Amino acid sequence: RLDLIIDDILQMSRRKSISPQQLVLVDWFNRLLNDDLASIKQFIQLQIQPDTSVWFDPLQLQHILVNLLQNxxxxxxxxxxxxxxxxxxxxxxxxxxxxxxxxxxxxxxxxxxxxxxxxxxxxxxxxxxxxxxxxxxxxxxxxxxxxxxxxxxxxxxxxxxxxxxxxxxxxxxxxxxxxxxxxxxxxxx
Incomplete structure (x- = not known):
């Protein structure tokens, strides 16, 4: 029972802190390449359908990128x-x-x-x-x-x-x- 209560509390806290936004992947990657990775842009080729989008929280995306770097x-x-x-x-x-x-x-x-x-x-x-x-x-x-x-x-x-x-x-x-x-x-x- 205690596990369920803790899980519910965690779910509620997650709901408050997550702010998903629709990210058009081609646009998002192009901004990333132009702003943060401009010096290696010529070595990267995107192969994403132009209309592909995802709903994602920018803070979560940052955590994922940090996790990738850590590993x-x-x-x-x-x-x-x-x-x-x-x-x-x-x-x-x-x-x-x-x-x-x-x-x-x-x-x-x-x-x-x-x-x-x-x-x-x-x-x-x-x-x-x-x-x-x-x-x-x-x-x-x-x-x-x-x-x-x-x-x-x-x-x-x-x-x-x-x-x-x-x-x-x-x-x-x-x-x-x-x-x-x-x-x-x-x-x-």
Missing amino acids: AHAALVASGTATLETALFKVPQVVLYRGGAISVGIARLVIKIRFISLVNLIMDKKVVEELIQQDCNTQNISAHLKQIVEGKEREAMLQNYEELANLMGSAGASERTAKLIVKFLTLPA
């Missing part, structure tokens, strides 16, 4: 905070970045840093492979992904992730990260 064996990640999140989930990764030639050229003249991923910037060494511009091609992506799926590179990356987690700590991690980034942005390359 992933390896990842291809666009540069940004996702690289740090992926490392803290202890998922080996290859960082991909492609931008407009002019924008990247200007950035290279103005910003003098050794790395683009937060993981490498914070650790001040190459922990994850960064494939930038012309190096971001299918041959390099495939080769580096194979290296982190198993073997020495994977184990070395996971060990470095442990150091990163210790460096980040728990309380005040955002502030420490910001200070580390500012430190590396002010150092000569």
Whole structure:
């Protein structure tokens, strides 16, 4: 009987917190690709019927994506905070970045840093492979992904992730990260 009561309470609390919305999958994936995965968009081909839609709660979708990341064996990640999140989930990764030639050229003249991923910037060494511009091609992506799926590179990356987690700590991690980034942005390359 107690199990039924607990189950009913859980069902009621779920009803309050779930806010499903109709998501047209093609539109949703295109927004995701344009906003969060722009640097690897060219490597992804959607094969979804244009009128396919689902009712889904955005918060639940976020939980599903986090669950996928927590259980992933390896990842291809666009540069940004996702690289740090992926490392803290202890998922080996290859960082991909492609931008407009002019924008990247200007950035290279103005910003003098050794790395683009937060993981490498914070650790001040190459922990994850960064494939930038012309190096971001299918041959390099495939080769580096194979290296982190198993073997020495994977184990070395996971060990470095442990150091990163210790460096980040728990309380005040955002502030420490910001200070580390500012430190590396002010150092000569």
